[in-house]
Amino acid sequence: MVFQANVIRIVGLLLTLVLSGCSSIMSSDAAKDPEVKLLKVDVVKARLLKQDMTLRFRIDNPNDSGLWVRGLRYKVVLNDILIADGEYNDWFKVRANGHRNFSVPIRTNLWEHLKEVTRMLGKVNQPVHYRLEGYLKTGFLFGDDVRIGREGDIIPGDLIPE
Template identity: 55%
Template structure:
């Protein structure tokens, strides 16, 4: 009886020390010389464009300037066209960016532009006039005690470049 209780106590201590060691390992990842990854929107693909639903694929390049691989566990985003919120959401895809390397992260986006149709039609009346876009978000990094890295990208698109002749 005494031997069994002692064994259980030792197992509990070993499990507790293992968990604490894992937490210390996670927390040291984000202390000291950690540098935020660089995140760039590299491509927007139109998957489907119907009257009531539009689907896009946003492609990001994530550069890791650190000496350790970087686990990425999701992205929270908001996309604006001029001052209109086009889409917002959260992606929960996982990937690992190697140390001093890069990976691409793709995020599917679904929108419904019906409520903004009048405004969009006015924008498209002058297809050579640029339209501003802005993407704001956060990349969720790390495992248990991760951190969020803010991303922001903006620019202009010219609608006439996307209208088939």
């Protein structure tokens, strides 16, 4: 019984020390959010039932300390059609006041939206609105989610090679 009480006290003391140490880590100067840019979308393989693509990103870290990235949650929408959504869970570090590029493989299935996508792309001079949204999971012990988003218009006629 005395042994159990001592174990409980030691565990309580360790938890108190760990939590107080974490609060001092958390109370340091507020870190600035990194800037996340979508650089490019590469089509790796396009088949009838599935399309493999790669989203290429750049992260700029404006802080004086390194930034751990734990992954990315994303959604890609054309007009109002959800083309892809998923999660990328690779860890990496962006050096202090530096940047790093990374690639996220995605797989889509346009077959279920073939009629709508064909109609959109068939109007070669009418813009197609795209939207990328999600969040970057950052931090080592205590994470923070940084919202990302980009949207714009694609003119299908501009994508046709001459």
